[in-house]
Amino acid sequence: MSASDEYAISVHGLTRSFGxxxxxxxxxxxxxxxxxxxxxxxxxxxxTTTIRIMCGLLIPDxxxxxxxxxxxxxxxxxxxxxxxxxxxxxxxxEDLTIRENLDFMARMYKLKGRRGRVDRALEHLGLAGRAIQxxxxxxxxxxxxxxxxxxxxxxxxxxxxxxxxxxxxxxRRDFWDEIRRLAETGVTVLVSTHYMDEAVQCDHIAYxxxxxxxxxxxALEIPRQVGLSTWRVEGPDITRDMIAIVLIMVxxxxxxxxxYRRTLD
Ligand SMILES: Nc1ncnc2c1ncn2[C@@H]1O[C@H](COP(=O)(O)OP(=O)(O)OP(=O)(O)O)[C@@H](O)[C@H]1O
Ligand SMILES: [Mg+2]
Numbered sequence: 034m035s036a037s038d039e040y041a042i043s044v045h046g047l048t049r050s051f052g053x054x055x056x057x058x059x060x061x062x063x064x065x066x067x068x069x070x071x072x073x074x075x076x077x078x079x080x081t082t083t084i085r086i087m088c089g090l091l092i093p094d095x096x097x098x099x100x101x102x103x104x105x106x107x108x109x110x111x112x113x114x115x116x117x118x119x120x121x122x123x124x125x126x127e128d129l130t131i132r133e134n135l136d137f138m139a140r141m142y143k144l145k146g147r148r149g150r151v152d153r154a155l156e157h158l159g160l161a162g163r164a165i166q167x168x169x170x171x172x173x174x175x176x177x178x179x180x181x182x183x184x185x186x187x188x189x190x191x192x193x194x195x196x197x198x199x200x201x202x203x204x205r206r207d208f209w210d211e212i213r214r215l216a217e218t219g220v221t222v223l224v225s226t227h228y229m230d231e232a233v234q235c236d237h238i239a240y241x242x243x244x245x246x247x248x249x250x251x252a253l254e255i256p257r258q259v260g261l262s263t264w265r266v267e268g269p270d271i272t273r274d275m276i277a278i279v280l281i282m283v284x285x286x287x288x289x290x291x292x293y294r295r296t297l298d
Contacts, residue, residue, distance in 0.1 A: 037102035044098030058244035071235030117183035127169025
């Protein structure tokens with residue numbers, strides 16, 4: 034089986050500098066088809082730059098790979114036609130109405146049956162009654178509108194760059210419900226986020242710091258990979274709980290001391 038059969042994205046050794054500063058440094062990523070893949074990392078760590086390289090918007094200084102089977106270096110147009118990309122900043126026209134924005138996207142992708150598609154998207158968004166409202170005047174629903182616009186051409190891969198930054202908890206939940214529904218239909222989703230409650234909803238996770246990948250793998254394996262353990266204490270008797278907590282703390286301190294001694298040996 035080739036990489037493009039198994040992975041929606043498979044890139045290796047991506048490197049990119051700006052003004053002599055390396056911001057993406059020999060970065061590898063394999064995104065299995067049909068998964069929700071979380072891309073985590075602090076501000077300025079290189080997430081957006083990596084995403085832009087992977088979808089053919091930015092040429093890397095080094096590295097290679099494929100996105101939906103298309104070469105990121107030689108077939109950027111094919112990639113752009115076939116993916117949905119939600120940029121970090123609101124990317125629709127604020128001074129066009131909701132309908133006009135969706136219609137514009139449909140025209141861009143030269144979609145047949147445009148009017149019907151726009152109507153269905155409006156219906157799905159629950160915005161049919163507000164189709165003539167200016168997009169810039171939407172509050173909570175902006176993110177879902179951008180997502181709907183990215184989905185007009187029914188892409189099999191979605192790249193979402195911090196799609197819920199600054200959005201209230203209810204709107205974030207609605208947005209993630211939509212992402213999960215899409216993933217159930219086989220769409221692959223790469224999503225960058227700073228929110229841990231979103232990270233735990235991902236099937237796979239990669240963490241980037243200073244342009245380098247520090248960890249990646251199935252989300253359930255990440256705690257083991259980084260050596261994290263979780264304890265939960267339950268019971269009706271608070272005294273008993275307290276004794277249990279103290280005992281656990283003694284164990285933690287003992288383990289830490291033993292590790293510390295080993296590093297001194
Ligand atoms: N076009 C550019 N010109 C110069 N420097 C850039 C450019 N694009 C990104 N950078 C720099 O590259 C580094 C990585 O930026 P990038 O936007 O990829 O990080 P990020 O992980 O997406 O951050 P954030 O979480 O804040 O969105 C930053 O130091 C940024 O200032
Ligand atoms: Mg970014």
